[in-house]
Amino acid sequence: GIQVEQSPPDLILQEGANSTLRCNFSDSVNNLQWFHQNPWGQLINLFYIPSGTKQNGRLSATTVATERYSLLYISSSQTTDSGVYFCAVERKSSGDKLTFGTGTRLAVRP
Amino acid sequence: KAGVTQTPRYLIKTRGQQVTLSCSPISGHRSVSWYQQTPGQGLQFLFEYFSETQRNKGNFPGRFSGRQFSNSRSEMNVSTLELGDSALYLCASRSAGGRYAEAFFGQGTRLTVV
Numbered sequence: 001g002i003q004v005e006q007s008p009p010d011l012i013l014q015e016g017a018n019s020t021l022r023c024n025f026s027d028s029v030n031n032l033q034w035f036h037q038n039p040w041g042q043l044i045n046l047f048y049i050p051s052g053t054k055q056n057g058r059l060s061a062t063t064v065a066t067e068r069y070s071l072l073y074i075s076s077s078q079t080t081d082s083g084v085y086f087c088a089v090e091r092k093s094s095g096d097k098l099t100f101g102t103g104t105r106l107a108v109r110p
Numbered sequence: 111k112a113g114v115t116q117t118p119r120y121l122i123k124t125r126g127q128q129v130t131l132s133c134s135p136i137s138g139h140r141s142v143s144w145y146q147q148t149p150g151q152g153l154q155f156l157f158e159y160f161s162e163t164q165r166n167k168g169n170f171p172g173r174f175s176g177r178q179f180s181n182s183r184s185e186m187n188v189s190t191l192e193l194g195d196s197a198l199y200l201c202a203s204r205s206a207g208g209r210y211a212e213a214f215f216g217q218g219t220r221l222t223v224v
Contacts, residue, residue: 030210041198043215086153096166096209097143098202100153
């Protein structure tokens with residue numbers, strides 16, 4: 001199956017700092033999503049971005065499908081950004097399932 | 111527009127029992143998928159239903175089963191519970207076509223098997 005690797009696995013930031021999270025995947029994909037898992041376990045949609053660049057407030061994401069990676073940028077981080085960030089991909093032949101990376105655990109200190 | 115609703119939020123069951131979890135998708139969404147999240151295995155795909163038909167199934171034993179009703183609500187059942195089934199179970203819904211569409215997740219059901 002497709003492999004999805006996220007880096008770094010853990011990240012500690014001071015409030016106000018910027019960060020870049022990376023997601024590498026091993027095959028062509030038709031869907032790529034970024035999620036933030038809150039402390040209660042819910043996956044919050046950040047971006048649906050199979051290719052290209054999108055921005056939403058302090059967050060932005062870029063997927064370079066031809067090179068099989070995606071980046072999530074967090075600017076001016078806040079303590080509420082803390083949590084686990086997941087990248088999930090769907091391959092054309094995978095039949096309706098998302099394959100998740102192992103996540104990046106982010107802690108933002110006040 | 112209401113989001114994906116999962117019930118119950120928390121469950122404690124004894125080994126050997128069975129459990130049924132419920133998921134109501136976003137109105138108009140016909141695709142429902144289930145995922146299991148554990149600290150050791152991460153997020154893993156269980157199965158996906160579209161228009162009451164299972165379209166895809168992950169690598170889980172037959173004790174894990176599911177179904178979808180005509181109103182797109184879905185249930186998953188785990189029989190003969192084992193300690194290792196303790197996990198967060200997440201349900202996702204997608205719009206009409208399902209495939210490659212954006213998935214939206216519910217708040218999850220946290221199952222503890224004792």
